[in-house]
Amino acid sequence: MSKINSLEKSGQIAVAHSDYVFRADGLTATPRKAMSAKRRQAIFTEHCTGHNVAPCCLCGRPIHRHDDQWTIEHIRALGLLGRDINTNCAPAHEACRREKDKADLARIAKAKRMAMAGAKKEKPARGFQAPAGVKYDWRQRRYVRVATP
Ligand SMILES: [Zn+2]
Secondary structure (H helix, E strand, O other), X not given: OOHHHHXXXXXXXXXXOOOOOEOOOOOEOOOOOOOOHHHXXXXXXXXXOEOOEEEOOOOOOEEEOOOOOEEEEEOOOHHHOOOOXXXXXXXXXXXXXXXXXXXXXXXXXXXXXXXXXXHHOOOOOOOOOOOOOEEEXXXXXXXXXXXXX
């Protein structure tokens, strides 16, 4: 059972964060708080390479603060346990973000599938294996050496 799922089951996340986001696909993500305009502009300024120009973290082309539609992107998606801190954020074109969101949804779905597959793995029925060169003889009811060829 993955950490996210178990926290989800026990309700710990929902209790801890009143603004907790439940996604349509049922996967729980890092709580997404509304980003303030001030923080958004501050992150843009941190990435500026020129006057009111910063590179898009997705396509690398310049974003113009006042002329382009842009957003703050989480470099590692919240759904993939990325943290909502400024160093995980960078400006991106609105159009680029929509493209990345599609790709992230696929990766998040895969991460969830793999977590489920890992949880299902059962431990082997028997932990004991006879050492090399012996086998159990049912008539003698004990381990006997096997003649090695
Ligand atoms: Zn872009």
